[in-house]
Amino acid sequence: MxxxxxxxxxxxxxxxxxxxxxxxxxxxxxxxxxxxxxxxxxxxxxxxxxxxxxxxxxxxxxxxxxxxxxxxxxxxxxxxxxxxxxxxxxxxxxxxxxxxxxxxxxxxxxxxxxxxxxxxxxxxxxxxxxxLGEPNQQPVGINLMQLAIASSDAMAEQAKQLIERVQLEETDALPKNEIIDIITTIAVYKFSTLSREEVEVMLGLTLEQTRVYQEAKAEGREEQKTEMLKVTVPLLLKTGMSVEQIAQQLNVDVESVRKAAQ
Missing domain, CATH: 3.40.1350 (Trna Endonuclease; Chain: A, domain 1)
Incomplete structure (x- = not known):
């Protein structure tokens, strides 16, 4: 990149x-x-x-x-x-x-x-x-843009300092999670031999802060939803409810109900 x-x-x-x-x-x-x-x-x-x-x-x-x-x-x-x-x-x-x-x-x-x-x-x-001056003396947004030009030696420390600032200075215009994701993306570019997970460890990010965790959490919720449908849909079909009625009752799309019924 x-x-x-x-x-x-x-x-x-x-x-x-x-x-x-x-x-x-x-x-x-x-x-x-x-x-x-x-x-x-x-x-x-x-x-x-x-x-x-x-x-x-x-x-x-x-x-x-x-x-x-x-x-x-x-x-x-x-x-x-x-x-x-x-x-x-x-x-x-x-x-x-x-x-x-x-x-x-x-x-x-x-x-x-x-x-x-x-x-x-x-x-x-x-x-x-x-x-533009020392990164830690700039607004968070400008600090973020300066991060991409930092040397590899300085980048990790600057990124850690910026993450700490983001925790304290979060605003509606600059959502914390998205800024952290950009910081991680820049670091992945800088340290191309490391995986994203390794970069996050290097930056001192906790698991809950990272995009990898958020995506895995979302996938986990989706898996739970799928398992729930596999159990619930056959039972509701036996009561005489149609696929459309079940979808409406469970607040899911019709295709998900059909898959669970197979």
């Missing part, structure tokens, strides 16, 4: 985090939708577009690009795609901004003159994650 794809996972789950990085903060930041959009009649696909919630005033679109490798054509592509999208969707916005997130300043294209009309504008912001 590439690190920029991790960021797209983060933004998909928590679109409001983008606005912790930029100077402009829409009143409905947490309600933005992060999407990958295709510009019709062209070969362009824009990976990161933050679309305003329905009814928002003004309707402001944010284009985002996360860059973890050197790409001299980045600005040519990014601004061309963004302007093409704006041209094709003129009725859907009142204003727009572009945000380019680099892991470090060294990855920025060397040619900043050709697109200076954009780069020198207040509508374009460039973010350098390694220049």
């Amino acid at each position: 590439k690190r920029d794809s991790i960021y797209y996972q983060i933004f998909k789950r928590f679109p409001g985090l983008l606005f912790e990085l930029v100077d402009y903060h829409p009143s409905q930041a947490q309600n933005y939708r992060f999407e990958s959009v295709e510009v019709k009649e062209t070969a362009f696909r824009i990976d990161g577009v933050f679309l305003p919630p329905e009814g928002a005033i003004p309707r402001i679109i944010f284009f985002a690009e996360v860059q973890f490798q050197k790409d001299e054509a980045l600005y040519h592509r990014f601004f061309t795609e963004s302007m093409m999208y704006l041209n094709r969707n003129q009725s859907q916005y009142d204003d727009w901004y572009c945000v380019v997130i680099f892991s470090s300043r060294s990855l920025e294209p060397s040619d900043t003159k050709t697109h200076r009309i954009f780069l020198n504008s207040d509508q374009v912001q460039r973010i350098y994650l390694d220049e």
